Structures are given as C-alpha cells and as structure tokens.
Amino acid sequence: MSDVAATVLGIDIGGTKMAAALVAEDGEIITEDRIMTPPGDAEQVFAALAELIGRVRGDVRPVAVGIGSAGPLDLRHGLVSPVNIVGWRNFPLVDRVQALVGDLPVALGVDGHCFALGEFWTGAGRAAENLLGIVVSTGVGAGLVVDGEPMLGQSGNAAHLGHMVVDLDGEACACGSYGCVETYASGPRMVARAQRRGWRSGEAVDAAVLSADAAAGDEVALAVFDDGAQALAAGIVATAVTVDLTSVVIGGGVAKAGPVLFDPVERWVKRLAQLPFVTDLTVEPAQLPNAGLLGAARLAWNTAA
Structure with a gap:
C-alpha cells in the first residue's frame, strides 16, 4: 500500500455523477467515492460536492487538489459553466474548493483533458x-x-x-x-x-x-x-x-x-x-473505468511538483 500521507485529491465532475479519490504518486487509488450529481441551484450542487470531498479526505491532508469538470470553463479565473449542470454558470469552482481545502494548490481542467491524461498516465496510452x-x-x-x-x-x-x-x-x-x-x-x-x-x-x-x-x-x-x-x-x-x-x-x-x-x-x-x-x-x-478521476489527480501531482 502506498504511503497515505503522500496523496493528492482528484475530483471528477459531470452532469450524471461526481467522484473524488485520494491518489498516490504512482496512480494507486487509496480511497474513492462517488455520488449522483444532484439537481438544483448552484449551492445545492456544491453542497453535495463539499460533502463528498469531506468524506473522501477524512483526516488526510493531500498535497494538492485536481479537478476535472465538464465545460466550458474559464481556466484563468477558475470558473466553470458545464452545459449539463444548469445550476453552474460562471461558477467559481476553484475558489470554492480552495476555501474547503485551505492553502493547498488547486488545479482545474476540462473533463476530456483529464480523461486523456488519465489514460496517458496509467491506461491505454x-x-x-x-x-x-x-x-x-x-x-x-x-x-x-x-x-x-x-x-x-x-x-x-x-x-x-x-x-x-x-x-x-x-x-x-x-x-x-x-x-x-x-x-x-x-x-x-x-x-x-x-x-x-x-x-x-x-x-x-x-x-x-x-x-x-x-x-x-x-x-x-x-x-x-x-x-x-x-x-x-x-x-x-x-x-x-x-x-x-x-x-x-x-x-x-x-x-x-x-x-x-x-x-x-x-x-x-x-x-x-x-x-x-x-x-x-x-x-x-480506453482501459480505465475512472480515467477522468485519475487524470484530475495527475493534474494535481503536476501542480504539486
């Protein structure tokens, strides 16, 4: 088992589901959980995500956080407007997640980018x-x-x-x-x-x-x-x-x-x-059932490096 202290938090957000995991530097998933993406306004959706993040983190302090989200997004300002999450339009996702995790670096990417990065890291690519x-x-x-x-x-x-x-x-x-x-x-x-x-x-x-x-x-x-x-x-x-x-x-x-x-x-x-x-x-x-989640974690590792 990889050292739990050396992990990042990967988050994968889509219109159907949201997933989060603690991932080691070699791509091993330490703990993972997922929920259905709830309907509702911006705060209801984020409240569900915040609960998921808290449950996956527990008492562990990861070294960085990576988020893969359906787009489009504004990478410069950390805003997301997923076409399949109607409650989020120019939603300040990076700032809101940053407020949950403190002074950890937070990286954001489009879910498709994270899928590719995950398969490149440990999958078919x-x-x-x-x-x-x-x-x-x-x-x-x-x-x-x-x-x-x-x-x-x-x-x-x-x-x-x-x-x-x-x-x-x-x-x-x-x-x-x-x-x-x-x-x-x-x-x-x-x-x-x-x-x-x-x-x-x-x-x-x-x-x-x-x-x-x-x-x-x-x-x-x-x-x-x-x-x-x-x-x-x-x-x-x-x-x-x-x-x-x-x-x-x-x-x-x-x-x-x-x-x-x-x-x-x-x-x-x-x-x-x-x-x-x-x-x-x-x-x-593709070889991985959770390539987007692993790609988000790789974004986090790249940010922490």
Missing part, C-alpha cells in the same frame, strides 16, 4: 509520447497530451473535437454551429437519427439498445454507427495532422459498443489518413 483521448457518450469530449503534458490552450478549452465541423451542410448542434462531430457521433444524436429512419420509432431506447441491434445486424443501426464513425474519424485525422500524433484512445458509454464502433472508425481513419506521418494512426479502447 501509457506507452505513447503524444495522445488524443476521446469520450463518446451523451456528448463527444476530447483531450490532448503532447510531450507528456496536457494541451489546455489559452482558455483551458483546447481539443473540443466534438465541436469540430465535419459537415458544412450538417445538422444544427447544441453549440450553435452545424455539422459538428457530436451531431453524428454522440449517443442521443445517433439514436434520434436512427429513429427518424424507422428504427424502433416511438420507443424509449438509448445508445446501448442501438449498439446491440447493430451487433445483431440491423441495417439502420449499422448505418448510423457508420455515420458516427466517419465523423469521429474525420475529427481524429484532422487533429492528428494538426498536432502530429499517432495514438488515439476512445472511451465513454458509446465506446462500450465495441467492434460496432471501433471497426468502422478504424476503416474510416485508414481511408482519411493519407499523409505519410499519420498513416500509422492507431485507435484503441
């Missing part, structure tokens, strides 16, 4: 020099690790691959643009597209049902997954030729579809990646 991590779920998030460090960008929102436009005549996206990767590859958008084509019309179904039907050979489900895979591949290749990387890891609920998603993604990546320095692009499933 641990042998890579540079890594693109993608989370395909109710939305499409992403993060980049370049030369061992997360690429955050000037505002902290770099690598928003889900809102990369891949179809100039595409559907409207929640972000206000059109034809984004997310409009084709997110779970809810794939389900909606399939139902418009006659698949299980009128039924209350989700991406897990769609993937099961695709695996069973349903033509509409397969076609919709192929559309989503093409959009993901376009975003992957565009990122790869921009940043010059060859390693990609995909996680999230939709990634649990397995070959139904990964086979067409790999096929489209091979078709689109024609420049010599990206022809060796590899796309692998």
Whole structure:
C-alpha cells in the first residue's frame, strides 16, 4: 500500500455523477467515492460536492487538489459553466474548493483533458509520447497530451473535437454551429437519427439498445454507427495532422459498443489518413473505468511538483 500521507485529491465532475479519490504518486487509488450529481441551484450542487470531498479526505491532508469538470470553463479565473449542470454558470469552482481545502494548490481542467491524461498516465496510452483521448457518450469530449503534458490552450478549452465541423451542410448542434462531430457521433444524436429512419420509432431506447441491434445486424443501426464513425474519424485525422500524433484512445458509454464502433472508425481513419506521418494512426479502447478521476489527480501531482 502506498504511503497515505503522500496523496493528492482528484475530483471528477459531470452532469450524471461526481467522484473524488485520494491518489498516490504512482496512480494507486487509496480511497474513492462517488455520488449522483444532484439537481438544483448552484449551492445545492456544491453542497453535495463539499460533502463528498469531506468524506473522501477524512483526516488526510493531500498535497494538492485536481479537478476535472465538464465545460466550458474559464481556466484563468477558475470558473466553470458545464452545459449539463444548469445550476453552474460562471461558477467559481476553484475558489470554492480552495476555501474547503485551505492553502493547498488547486488545479482545474476540462473533463476530456483529464480523461486523456488519465489514460496517458496509467491506461491505454501509457506507452505513447503524444495522445488524443476521446469520450463518446451523451456528448463527444476530447483531450490532448503532447510531450507528456496536457494541451489546455489559452482558455483551458483546447481539443473540443466534438465541436469540430465535419459537415458544412450538417445538422444544427447544441453549440450553435452545424455539422459538428457530436451531431453524428454522440449517443442521443445517433439514436434520434436512427429513429427518424424507422428504427424502433416511438420507443424509449438509448445508445446501448442501438449498439446491440447493430451487433445483431440491423441495417439502420449499422448505418448510423457508420455515420458516427466517419465523423469521429474525420475529427481524429484532422487533429492528428494538426498536432502530429499517432495514438488515439476512445472511451465513454458509446465506446462500450465495441467492434460496432471501433471497426468502422478504424476503416474510416485508414481511408482519411493519407499523409505519410499519420498513416500509422492507431485507435484503441480506453482501459480505465475512472480515467477522468485519475487524470484530475495527475493534474494535481503536476501542480504539486
């Protein structure tokens, strides 16, 4: 067992759940807990987070705190406005957590960045020099690790691959643009597209049902997954030729579809990646069930170093 005194506190905040853990310098999780993200106003949501933090910390004083949050965020001022937590708009998350933990350093990052950093640290990307991590779920998030460090960008929102436009005549996206990767590859958008084509019309179904039907050979489900895979591949290749990387890891609920998603993604990546320095692009499933939490902890270790 790692020395409990040498830990950081990692926090992972999303619209569905919030998790926290004490994590050692080698990535070992000492203690971990999670709760459902409550509905309500800003203070009700933060009160639940504060209780979770207190329960996980106990009497331990970590050396730093790392937070991964759904975005967008304002890294300079420590503000978060997660699209899936309606009570938090320009919420001063860093200051509020700082007030709970005292004089410890507190680092903040987008959840997609933390996912990539976690997989780079102890997951599927641990042998890579540079890594693109993608989370395909109710939305499409992403993060980049370049030369061992997360690429955050000037505002902290770099690598928003889900809102990369891949179809100039595409559907409207929640972000206000059109034809984004997310409009084709997110779970809810794939389900909606399939139902418009006659698949299980009128039924209350989700991406897990769609993937099961695709695996069973349903033509509409397969076609919709192929559309989503093409959009993901376009975003992957565009990122790869921009940043010059060859390693990609995909996680999230939709990634649990397995070959139904990964086979067409790999096929489209091979078709689109024609420049010599990206022809060796590899796309692998994520290995960690809690990559975002571990990535937040790695942010904390980087801050404490």
